[in-house]
Amino acid sequence: MKRAFPILVFLVAAFLGYAAYQALVIAPTEQTMGNVQRIFYYHVPSAWTAFLLFSINFIASVTYLIRRNPSADAIALVSAEVGVVFCTVVLVTGPLWARPVWGIWWTWDVRLTSTLVLWLIYLSYLMLRRFSTSGQTPVLAAALAIFGALDVPLVYFSIWIFRTQHPQPVIGGGGSIDPRMMHVLLINWFAFLWLAALLCWSRYRLEYMRRELEETQALEALLEPRSSL
Amino acid sequence: MKFLYAAYISTWVIHLSYAGILLRRYICLKNEIAELRK
Numbered sequence: 086m087k088r089a090f091p092i093l094v095f096l097v098a099a100f101l102g103y104a105a106y107q108a109l110v111i112a113p114t115e116q117t118m119g120n121v122q123r124i125f126y127y128h129v130p131s132a133w134t135a136f137l138l139f140s141i142n143f144i145a146s147v148t149y150l151i152r153r154n155p156s157a158d159a160i161a162l163v164s165a166e167v168g169v170v171f172c173t174v175v176l177v178t179g180p181l182w183a184r185p186v187w188g189i190w191w192t193w194d195v196r197l198t199s200t201l202v203l204w205l206i207y208l209s210y211l212m213l214r215r216f217s218t219s220g221q222t223p224v225l226a227a228a229l230a231i232f233g234a235l236d237v238p239l240v241y242f243s244i245w246i247f248r249t250q251h252p253q254p255v256i257g258g259g260g261s262i263d264p265r266m267m268h269v270l271l272i273n274w275f276a277f278l279w280l281a282a283l284l285c286w287s288r289y290r291l292e293y294m295r296r297e298l299e300e301t302q303a304l305e306a307l308l309e310p311r312s313s314l
Numbered sequence: 315m316k317f318l319y320a321a322y323i324s325t326w327v328i329h330l331s332y333a334g335i336l337l338r339r340y341i342c343l344k345n346e347i348a349e350l351r352k
Contacts, residue, residue, distance in 0.1 A: 109322075178324070287336050
């Protein structure tokens with residue numbers, strides 16, 4: 086698997102390059118917004134990927150609480166971390182689109198605020214995992230993740246439930262989209278899904294190595310003769 | 315156009331920074347494992 090990793094990195098990078106070419110060159114220019122609309126090809130797939138990763142985190146956290154399975158705990162941690170990275174992209178690209186289109190960087194509208202709250206919840210989840218030294222950290226983190234996951238449907242459905250400034254959804258909502266734009270959007274989403282899978286796999290391997298190292302260190306400490314006594 | 319480029323560049327800065335963090339953690343872990351084996 087070690088040899089396959091550089092090949093996989095190359096394939097994902099090539100797919101992302103192709104997706105960026107589709108977004109910047111092939112996709113038709115939107116008539117009202119112009120080229121700035123192309124931010125949509127990075128903003129929307131990043132949001133969908135973040136939602137997917139937070140959903141995986143929710144399932145893994147519930148599994149951990151029921152079965153106390155260490156692999157489920159590791160999956161929960163990995164999906165939350167990579168999900169925060171994608172959510173950060175959403176929160177950065179959103180204002181960069183809003184400034185030229187709305188004339189403002191940010192507004193305290195339900196969709197934007199709930200996304201910021203979602204990001205803050207998962208950031209606190211990661212901080213809890215990083216800095217807590219309690220043996221109960223995975224249980225506390227799993228409980229926090231379940232509360233965090235409650236915000237995911239609120240973010241997603243907020244544009245149906247509330248009157249917001251955010252554009253309507255392109256799938257299943259009031260908005261519509263040119264089929265060529267939809268094609269480019271889906272290509273970009275698949276490319277970002279591959280990137281997320283690669284990052285998750287790398288992070289999971291790292292977590293596995295870290296846990297093995299900690300176990301070995303604990304075992305060595307137990308076997309070491311107590312010279313101070 | 316500058317907002318479009320800023321959005322694309324910042325996306326890649328975020329992803330590459332995270333990949334860099336993972337790589338740094340991997341190197342640290344590798345060193346710790348090597349030290350433990352000595």
